[in-house]
Amino acid sequence: MFGKKKDNGALPGSNRVPVTSNEVMQQLAIDYMKDRKWRRIFKFAVLGLIIIYFISVAKMASKEAGFAGASAPHTALVELNGVIGIGGGIAADQANQSIRKAFEARNSKGVVLRINSPGGSPVQSDEINSEISRLKQLYPSKPVHVVVSDVCASGGYYIAAAADNIYANPSSIVGSIGVRMDSFGFVDAMQKLGVERRSLTAGENKSILDPFLPTKPSQEAHAREMLGVVHQEFINVVKDGRGDRLTDNPDLFSGLFWSGRQAKDLGLIDDFGGLNHVAANVIGEDRIVDYTYRPDFFEQFSKDLGVSIATTLGALFTSSMTLE
Incomplete structure (x- = not known):
């Protein structure tokens, strides 16, 4: 009267596509192979880093031995x-x-x-x-x-x-x-682009030579004086040597x-x-x-x-x- 129901692997009332046992086994095998592939890549990567490390250590040791062996x-x-x-x-x-x-x-x-x-x-x-x-x-x-x-x-x-x-x-x-x-000066470019510079400082010269702000003559003079001091140190070293x-x-x-x-x-x-x-x-x-x-x-x-x-x-x- 009701006929024989065919078991296709789907649950009653489910819309899932039927899956056979062979397909399940095949998918499990693929997943296993994928995991094994990535595990193998990871192992080779770690091994490669270890080899590089020991080569570096060996080179350093060899160089130290070369210093000591310069008899x-x-x-x-x-x-x-x-x-x-x-x-x-x-x-x-x-x-x-x-x-x-x-x-x-x-x-x-x-x-x-x-x-x-x-x-x-x-x-x-x-x-x-x-x-x-x-x-x-x-x-x-x-x-x-x-x-x-x-x-x-x-x-x-x-x-x-x-x-x-x-x-x-x-x-x-x-x-x-x-x-x-x-340094650089971006002041004119910022004005053309309509970009506003916002900089908060404590100390009137903290933003000295800021590339986004106009140069102040007093700050430029300070920088030139500092360069002159370093230059004189350079001159003294050369003269001494x-x-x-x-x-x-x-x-x-x-x-x-x-x-x-x-x-x-x-x-x-x-x-x-x-x-x-x-x-x-x-x-x-x-x-x-x-x-x-x-x-x-x-x-x-x-x-x-x-x-x-x-x-x-x-x-x-x-x-x-x-x-x-």
């Missing part, structure tokens, strides 16, 4: 490349660590700083210069020389002035003994830069020569051991990420004073 007399090398600053290519902490190791090495007969830098932070430059001067007094028997690569300008030259002698290529760029402070080797030229401290050949005539460098020449013919040891501090993969990655973000924001909203 033969040699020339100690420290490379200083890039912009000078905490977030740049040359930071005082790392540079000074390398320079100290170079001086402290039992069998290093002299230290060569090979500099390739357009300048940067006056504070970081001064800290490196001061450390070189301190180590020279601590190890008077070990000469320290600078070899200029492509550029040794401004903050780079600030560091070089501490060396016993400076060598360069005739085509190197040397000098730029000056100080600068950079180079002494009577400098010529009496009114443009010497004007911020101009020169070729290596011109720099030699001005007394900014002592002679021409590269790393191998200085090691073999000046220090007298052609065996070279590199003591330059280099961050491992993880340290470099995190630093680059932080620097890129900070530099982008800082360039837009702050004024910075540099030896460039």
Whole structure:
């Protein structure tokens, strides 16, 4: 009378599409394979990071062993490349660590700083210069020389002035003994766009050199005076380091830069020569051991990420004073 009801897997009164047991098993297998796939990817990723970590540790250990194993007399090398600053290519902490190791090495007969830098932070430059001067007094028997690569300008030259002698290529760029402070002015653009600047400060000069506000003559004069003080510090360091080797030229401290050949005539460098020449013919040891501090993969990655973000924001909203 009622007929035989066909069991299709659907619940009474339900609108769900019937699902067979085979389909259920197939879906469970797919889900399992997906989970296993992602678990496998995760495992490989973790394994890769572990491998990179141990490679970095091994490289550092190998380098430390290389320092300790430099049993033969040699020339100690420290490379200083890039912009000078905490977030740049040359930071005082790392540079000074390398320079100290170079001086402290039992069998290093002299230290060569090979500099390739357009300048940067006056504070970081001064800290490196001061450390070189301190180590020279601590190890008077070990000469320290600078070899200029492509550029040794401004903050780079600030560091070089501490060396016993400076060598360069005739085509190197040397000098730029000056100080600068950079910012932007968006006042006219804001007026055209109808943008209103709202800035609350405690202290009438707290917003000095704000790129979104008109420049006040008194504030600009204060900034120029401060730049003049830092510039004089730079001049004093160069005069102390180079002494009577400098010529009496009114443009010497004007911020101009020169070729290596011109720099030699001005007394900014002592002679021409590269790393191998200085090691073999000046220090007298052609065996070279590199003591330059280099961050491992993880340290470099995190630093680059932080620097890129900070530099982008800082360039837009702050004024910075540099030896460039």
